[in-house]
Amino acid sequence: MSRPDSFRSPEPLPAALRGMRAPQHVTVLVADVEAFSSRTDTDQMRTREALYEEFRAAFGEELWALCLREDRGDGLLIVVPPRIPKAMVLGTFLPRLERALADRRRGDPLLRIRIAVHAGDVHFDEHGLGGHAVNQAFRLCDSAPLRAAIRTARSDSALLVSDAIHDNVVRGGYENISAASFHAVDVSVKETRTRAWLHVAGDDEAAVRVARETAAAAGRGTAAEDGSGEREPGRERSPERGSESGWGSGREGDGDRTADPTGGISLRAGGDLTIERDSMIAGRDISTGEERRRPRWRRS
Template sequence: MVNAHTRHPVYRIAIGVDMEGSTSRSNREKSVLRGVVHQAVAESLAAHGVHGDDIDRLVDLGDGVIVLIRPSDRVPKTLLLESVVPELSGALRRHNEQFPNLAVRLRAVVHAGEVHFDEHGQFGELLDVACRLLDAPRLKLALRETSAPLVLVVSDDLYWSVVHHGYDGIAVPSYAPLVNVRIGSVPRQGWVHVPDEPRAWPHPLPS
């Protein structure tokens, strides 16, 4: 979808993923793994009723993807955190057990905000923040420190508007403020969570 009035931003929820160690893979392996990742993300969303008209054109990252979800009462942010992300982690675990030579581990992000559309696709601070959080060295380290197939980072905005309130299925102590990045001159924080290892982090933690 292209916003007919490109000067106006529109609100979207972003869920994105990026593969660990993709640069060490051959192009043929990357081709297979891209298919695995796209399918796992699509099926994890569809399993909880997110598909079709809920989703804009995907933002392809080469070794990952960002899905922009249109606002709807059927797709609250809590659904992504307590259902879709664990579903994706489980799908990756099953794939990795079946195909250990093509195992996939992902860094994931959930953020929300304003985005613009033009004839080239989507752009705006929402994507800047999501991509910078996904690529944060501290998030990469968090994935290396666990055997889980996925680690999640949520933006500070999302943490305080959703996670902090402790809705059903969201374990607040399992989110830690490990990531600090800058968008231009503005610092932005990210909260890290490992779905398969719902540990309790001491607060506050150093970045």
């Protein structure tokens, strides 16, 4: 992959650094089209063309040419060079994209897009690009909260930004970026456990609903309850909040927690557990809030 001039160093590297492939701190955007694989081959090709067309129009031809892009089949990886402010990505390009999607709403081909934005060091080589920042962006785009948001939203895009983007951009008071419309969610994808911030343009209720469901599945409160987008007082940020198995994936494992439609919960763990009444558990010592007892085993 050849890099545009916007990614080239304006000055020669010092002698000690020559031969090294120095990473660059950039904005990483990943987009994925909802329900892409269910389309025919012909419709998939038309959808890809429409996806590129809308992003190119949102960025504008001049700035679009400055970005690195990797095709992902049903989506797109965009690396925005350092010279383009992150606030412009969130406050100009993405709102412009949402307006365009609204204009073509339920058009042909249908475009409903999950978008994740992160920032960090990206490494370049003859094969393309990589690094933790790229992995993180893909994890956010593939996360359950973002999938739930686009599945239920009235609008045609859902955005999830990393903690770094939230702290440095969303909360920066920039034009067209309202911190109150970003809601905290816990993300658990593969090895990634992190906090991110969900935004659904034109349907804030969808973002609030997903944030509350995420928090409920993790067994804690949420800053989304007051719509402020702020962290709860006294809560420290942690990359592993809530249950270790994620925000409600339903996968079995130590500390696995699954929502029960009757109002109770079912847990499985290798250690002691404390839960509310009328719940069903399997483990060692059990406490229901009234008394502590050992499980009884019938001898054969």
